[in-house]
Amino acid sequence: MAVHLTLDNENLASTYDEVSNTQFNNGSILIQKLAVKPGDSVLDIGSGTGRLGRHVISLIGQAGNFVGIDPLEERIKIANGKNEHANAIFKLGNAEDLSSIPDNSCDVVYLNAVFHWVLNKEVALQEIFRVLKPGGRVGITTGAKELSSFTGVRLITDNVLKREPYNKLVRLEDSTQNQHGLTTTELIQLLAGAGLTVKDIEIKEIKRRYPTARAVIRFSEASSFGNFLNHVPKSLRDQAKADIEFELEKQRHKDGITFSGFTIFAVAEKK
Numbered sequence: 001m002a003v004h005l006t007l008d009n010e011n012l013a014s015t016y017d018e019v020s021n022t023q024f025n026n027g028s029i030l031i032q033k034l035a036v037k038p039g040d041s042v043l044d045i046g047s048g049t050g051r052l053g054r055h056v057i058s059l060i061g062q063a064g065n066f067v068g069i070d071p072l073e074e075r076i077k078i079a080n081g082k083n084e085h086a087n088a089i090f091k092l093g094n095a096e097d098l099s100s101i102p103d104n105s106c107d108v109v110y111l112n113a114v115f116h117w118v119l120n121k122e123v124a125l126q127e128i129f130r131v132l133k134p135g136g137r138v139g140i141t142t143g144a145k146e147l148s149s150f151t152g153v154r155l156i157t158d159n160v161l162k163r164e165p166y167n168k169l170v171r172l173e174d175s176t177q178n179q180h181g182l183t184t185t186e187l188i189q190l191l192a193g194a195g196l197t198v199k200d201i202e203i204k205e206i207k208r209r210y211p212t213a214r215a216v217i218r219f220s221e222a223s224s225f226g227n228f229l230n231h232v233p234k235s236l237r238d239q240a241k242a243d244i245e246f247e248l249e250k251q252r253h254k255d256g257i258t259f260s261g262f263t264i265f266a267v268a269e270k271k
Contacts, residue, residue: 003117003176005071007226013074015222017049019215022208023223026141026263027052027112033200033267034139036060040107043131044068045095045124046114050079057088067101069093072225095124101131110139113223116181125194132270138196144203144262145181152208152259153216153248157229160243166236174231176224184264196268206263211256213248217241 031052036042038061047053047068057066066088070076079090093100095111095118109128111118118124128138148154154177161170172178182190184203191198210216220228232240251257 003119003180004227004230005225007230008072008074009226010074012222012226013049013072013078015218016075016225017051017078019219019222020048020051022206023048023113024051024055026204026206026265027110028055029204030110030112030139030141030265030267031056031059033265034108034110034137036108039063041065041105041133042067043098043101043106043109045093045098045109045111045128046070046117047079047090048072048075050075050082050090052112053079053088053090054082057083057085060087062087067091069098075225094118096120096127098127098131103130104133106131107133107136108139109136112139112141115140115142115187116145116177119180121182121190122193125190125196129194129196129270134270136270137199138191138268138270140187140264140266140268142187142264142266143177143181144184144264145177145186146183147203147262148177148181152261153220153244156247156251157244160240160247161232163243166232166240169236170232172231176227176230187264187266191266191268195270197271198266198268200265200267202265203262204265206261207258208261209256209258213245213252213257216248216257216259217245 036059040060042056044053047070053068068090071094076090158172229237229240
């Protein structure tokens with residue numbers, strides 16, 4: 001199942017800017033692991049609305065250089081609208097084509113909650129290797145595919161789609177998460193295959209809290225830029241959302257709905 005970049009819109013982009021606290025927090029941990037410092041030249045692949053990018057810009061200071069790229073126009077608009085730094089730019093682009101970035105020019109490249117959406121991961125890593133300086137570092141956060149099927153929203157969504165009328169028309173393995181996500185072992189193999197040396201890798205259990213079931217659906221749609229349930233026939237999608245929301249609401253307590261997920265944090269180096 002392909003990842004569709006044309007499903008995003010202004011509402012989904014602004015919603016993501018509002019609700020992406022978990023991604024920002026994970027990204028902040030990744031930036032700390034990457035030891036970003038004043039004067040660094042940094043490339044943010046999949047920069048989205050620029051929340052994490054603005055944090056990184058504050059770390060590199062005026063002596064640094066920052067480029068954020070994302071294939072989603074509405075998110076780049078938000079990022080540029082909030083950018084107040086002359087040494088930083090957000091622009092349209094994708095991980096597989098970094099031709100606008102010179103060879104050996106970046107101290108740090110990172111992909112925060114992005115790599116599972118990249119279709120040609122091998123080409124993307126080849127490009128990252130090219131633009132990194134010798135000794136430069138790449139950081140990635142992404143869901144641990146080997147642990148995704150029995151936790152959180154994914155578990156409830158899959159259980160709903162196993163029922164009628166969905167089970168005869170929906171293949172769970174066709175979801176974008178299944179098609180394009182990867183295990184920790186696969187990530188290590190990809191990094192090594194690109195000539196990068198893994199310096200640090202760990203899986204963290206991350207908890208997300210939502211006030212209501214509707215908030216879960218809202219987050220899922222915004223964070224997937226409209227690709228949530230794209231493996232479900234369009235005629236059944238609204239009903240599927242309603243059925244999933246009904247099951248999610250059963251999980252709500254006085255403090256809302258809390259789910260755990262498992263995120264890989266990886267740092268590799270260009271020798």
